[in-house]
Amino acid sequence: MIEVRDLQVRYAGRLVADVPELDVGAGECVAIVGESGSGKSTTLLSLLGLTTDAEISGQIMVCGVDVLTASPRRLRAIRGARVALVMQSPQAALSPATRLGVLMRRALKLHGVGENRRLDEIMTEAVEAVMLDREILRRYPHEISGGQAQRFAIALAIALGAEVILADEPTSALDVTVQAEVVGVLRRLRQERGLALLLVSHDLALVSTIADRVLVMRDGAVVESGPAERVLSEPSHPYTRELLEALP
Numbered sequence: 699m700i701e702v703r704d705l706q707v708r709y710a711g712r713l714v715a716d717v718p719e720l721d722v723g724a725g726e727c728v729a730i731v732g733e734s735g736s737g738k739s740t741t742l743l744s745l746l747g748l749t750t751d752a753e754i755s756g757q758i759m760v761c762g763v764d765v766l767t768a769s770p771r772r773l774r775a776i777r778g779a780r781v782a783l784v785m786q787s788p789q790a791a792l793s794p795a796t797r798l799g800v801l802m803r804r805a806l807k808l809h810g811v812g813e814n815r816r817l818d819e820i821m822t823e824a825v826e827a828v829m830l831d832r833e834i835l836r837r838y839p840h841e842i843s844g845g846q847a848q849r850f851a852i853a854l855a856i857a858l859g860a861e862v863i864l865a866d867e868p869t870s871a872l873d874v875t876v877q878a879e880v881v882g883v884l885r886r887l888r889q890e891r892g893l894a895l896l897l898v899s900h901d902l903a904l905v906s907t908i909a910d911r912v913l914v915m916r917d918g919a920v921v922e923s924g925p926a927e928r929v930l931s932e933p934s935h936p937y938t939r940e941l942l943e944a945l946p
């Protein structure tokens with residue numbers, strides 16, 4: 699679903715992300731870890747051509763689309779519908795005076811999902827898949843918690859039929875119990891729907907519970923990558939060991 703080769707992203711000539719290889723297949727979860735400023739978000743955003751003012755080179759294939767050469771129309775067709783981005787504070791992206799149900803219905807119509815009579819069913823199913831009560835569709839964004847907003851963002855992705863979820867620190871604003879819930883939802887979606895998941899996180903404890911493979915980034919470079927179990931139990935790079943030692 700995602701194939702990246704020799705990706706280099708520069709801002710004003712400064713190399714901020716250098717990723718030789720990154721692959722995520724259907725049903726797989728890959729995590730990019732590293733401290734703040736290491737280039738994780740830049741890498742994630744570049745996969746949808748969402749970096750502004752960046753010079754990008756290399757090859758990025760997402761759902762069969764060559765992101766760096768695709769027309770804006772081709773890119774719009776994968777953004778949102780096939781590839782969903784779940785950010786740290788989804789509440790900020792929700793229009794404050796619009797009920798969540800109205801918002802979801804609009805997004806579905808915009809992407810041509812379902813016929814009118816089936817929309818309610820699709821919406822309810824998606825919301826219930828992330829263990830939210832369907833009643834949430836009547837609420838306004840300020841009436842829901844951070845954890846519910848995260849799960850709503852995932853529900854929106856499911857309703858749109860996303861095949862890939864790009865998640866940037868998807869649980870960092872949440873307390874531990876809610877974090878576990880969101881991770882549980884993502885794990886189930888991988889298994890049940892073959893969803894490909896690329897996760898950016900500085901939380902190694904979280905990553906160890908969900909990722910198949912891990913890329914460790916530092917100052918824009920990938921210093922280590924491999925199966926999550928190996929990287930997290932026998933790190934070969936001193937920086938990865940430092941990150942692990944910093945765990946509470």
Ligand SMILES: Nc1ncnc2c1ncn2[C@@H]1O[C@H](COP(=O)(O)OP(=O)(O)OP(=O)(O)O)[C@@H](O)[C@H]1O
Nearest residue numbers: 709714732733734735736737738739740741750751
């Ligand atoms: N739009 C931009 N213009 C210029 N520099 C940027 C821009 N976006 C990010 N950078 C720089 O690129 C580097 C990598 O940032 P990035 O946000 O990718 O790191 P990160 O690992 O995701 O960090 P965090 O965990 O804090 O989000 C940083 O030095 C940042 O200042």
